[in-house]
Amino acid sequence: MELLSGADMIARFLQDEGVEYIYGYPGGAALHIYDALFRQDKVKHILVRHEQAATHAADGYARASGKPGTVLVTSGPGATNAVTGIATAYMDSIPLVVICGQVMSHLIGDDAFQETDIIGVTRPVVKHSFSIRHPSEIPEVLKKAYYLAATGRPGPVVVDVPKDMTAPTERYEYVYPKKVKLRSYNPVSRGHTGQIKKAVDLMLKAKRPVFYTGGGVVTGNASEGLTNLVKHLGFPITTTLMGIGAYPQSDRQCLGWLGMHGSYESNMAMHHADLVIAIGARFDDRVTNNTSKFCPTAKIVHVDIDPSSVSKTVRADVPIVGPAASVISEMISLVQGKEISQPEALTEWWQKIDGWRDERAGKLYELSQEGEPLKPQEVIEAVCRVTRGEAFVTTDVGQHQMFAAQYYKFDKPNRFITSGGLGTMGFGFPAAMGIKKSYPDDDVVCITGEGSFQMMMQELSTCKQYGVGVKIINLNNGSLGMVRQWQDLNYKSRHAQSYMESLPDFQMLIESYGFTALKVERHEDLEPALERAFADKNELVFLDVYVDPREHVYPMQVPLGSMRDMLLSKTERT
Amino acid sequence: MRHIISILMENEPGALSRVVGLFSQRNYNIESLNVAPTEDPTLSRLTVTTVGDDRVIEQITKHLNKLIDVVKLVDLTEGQHIERELMMVKVKALGAARDEVKRTADIFRAQVVDVTPNLYTVQITGDAGKLDAFLQAMAPVGILEVARTGVSGIARGDKVLSL
C-alpha cells in the first residue's frame, strides 16, 4: 500500500494516466502540486505566460491528438484567466482537464485572498466539474474527469482543489483507478439500427443527396469510415469549418466547407439537395443562415452522439443518436453490394454541381499585380504549396482564419485547428505551441492577424524557454479586418475602432526574443521567405506579411437569407 | 403548454445549481421548483414546472438528461399523474371575517393551523389551480403572507421513477 499526499497523488495520477505535458502557471493555492511535480520527471510542465494560453495550448494538443489536454492553474485570477480557453474548448467539444488550485476549505466563502467560485464561474462552459472534498478522493475524481472529458461528446472538465487537500503532511492510500463508473452517465455506443436502415433507404433512393459533416466526425475518429461511405455512394460532401479534412479536400467529391463563408458550390448544393445527411454537425447559425429558409426541398438525416444536438435548430426527419464511427460502419455494411436506385439522377446532380463549380472557377479572387500589395488568399496558397498541404495549421479569428480555411487544402483530419464555435482571437499561437510540443517532427503553422496575435504574443517567451519551433504567418492588414469588412458592408465604411494604429515593428519584436522574423511586402519576396521559414523544423520563424487591407472574404451569406443567398464579390450577388 | 418534470439527481453540492443554471443559460422558464432528498440519501428529487412548446420541452429534457448529476427524469404531464402543492396563508381574521375564513377553508378542505386574535394561518394542499382559487377566495378578506412549496408530482398507477 502506498501512502501519498494529495499533491503527490495528483502528480502520480497524471503519470499513471499517461499525461506527457501539462500546461500551467503557479500560484499560492497550487504550490503543493507544483512541488510534487518538481519532485518527479515523467510529466513535463510547460510554463506559459498567461493562463489563457495554457488552456489553448492543451486544447491544440487535444485537437491534434484526439486525447485530453491537461491544464494546471492557481485559484482566483489564475483560474479566471483560464475561462476563455475553457469556453473555447467547450464550444468545439474538445476534451480538456483543468485542475485549479483553490483557497483552503475553511476559507471558502469568506472572500479569502485569491478566492473565486470557479465552479460557479465556469458552470455554463464545462461538461462537468468537481470539487475535491477529501484528499483520498483525488485519484477517483481525476479518473472521472479524464473519462468524462474524453468520452461521449467530449468537453472540458474543471477540478477545483482546495489547498488543504494537497497538504504534504496528510497522506492517504493511492491506487490508480483503472476504471470508473458514473451511474448517471452512459454515452450511447451505437445508433438505433431501425433508424440507420431508414436513413440508408433514403440515401439509396435520393436524387440530389449531399453529406454535411462536422467536428463530430473528427473527434469521433470516423473520418476513414466516412471517406469509404462517401466514395462508395459517389455523393458530394461538404464539411463544416470544424469538419475540415475529415474527407480529403483534394478529392473531386468534396465541395469544400459550407456556411457563412463556405464555398459557392457547397451552399448551392445544400440549398438544392433533396437529402442532407448530417453527421457530427450541429446546424449552427453560421452554417444554416435563416433556418426557416434552410434546405427547402431536403429530407434531413441527422447523426449525432449528443441527443440535444439533434433537432435543436433544424428538425431532423431521421434522427440517429450514436457515435459517428459506429453509425457510419453500420451504414457501410447496409449499402455494401447495393446500388443506388437513381444513378441518372445522381449524374444530373453532379452536372449541376460541376456547373456551379465552373461558374466560380478562376473568379474567387484577383491575384495581385506588380507593385500592388499581396492578396491574403495567395499567401495561404503559397503556404499550402511550401508545406505540401501536410502541416498542422492553427488560426486565430478574422479574415485570415477564413482565408486559411478556404485556400489551404487539407486531406487529413485533426490538421486544421481553429476556434470555430467561440471564435476566440488569441487561440492560434498557443494552440500551435501545444501541438508542436507533441509533434516536433511536423510543420506547425499559425496563420494569424496582427490584431489576434497581439492578444497572446507574450507566449513568444514560452517558445523561447522550450525551443518551440512553430511558424507564424502574420497576415498584416493593419486592421481588424473582419470587423472592418462588416463595417464596409453594413455601416457605410465607418471604421469604428477597427483600425490599428501604433502597431509594433513585429520584426524587431520577434528578434528581441532571439527568433527570426522577415518582413514580406512584395510579391517576389513571398516564396523565398516561405522557403526560409520552413527550412528548419526546430526554429520559430515569424513572417510579417503585408496584405491588401481592402480585401474582403467571399462568398459571404446574406443575413437572414437562405444558404444560396450570397455575396460573391464586392460587386456580385447570387 | 405547462409541463411538470420530475428529476432524480445526485444529492451533491452543485447539482441543484447546474439544473437551475441550465434553465437561465438556455432561456427556459421555471414556474416553480421543489427539491428534497429521497428515501435514498444519495438521491434528491427535483420537480420543476415549466412552459414551452414541444420543441422547447424536448430540448429541456434532453439538456437535463445530459447533466452528469441527473440520474433519471420523467415528464409527468405526458401521462396520468398526481400533482400536489402545499401552501400556507396568513389571512386577516377580524370580526365577521373570522367565520368567513373558516367556512371558506372548510369548503377547500384547508386547515387552520395557527390562530391569533387578528389572523388565521391556513394550510391547504392541492394542485396549483386549487391553490390559486383559494387565494382568489381569500383576497377580499386580506391576504398577509403566502408560502407555497411549488409543485410536486408523481405518476399514477404502476409506473415508478427510481434507479
Ligand SMILES: Cc1ncc(C[n+]2csc(CCOP(=O)(O)OP(=O)(O)O)c2C)c(N)n1
Ligand atoms: C477575443 C475576441 N475579441 C473580439 C473578437 C471580434 N473579432 C472577430 S474578428 C476580429 C478582427 C481580427 O483582426 P485580425 O486578427 O487582425 O484579423 P483580420 O480579420 O484582420 O485578418 C475581431 C475583433 C473576437 N473574435 N475575439
Ligand SMILES: [Mg+2]
Ligand atoms: Mg488584421
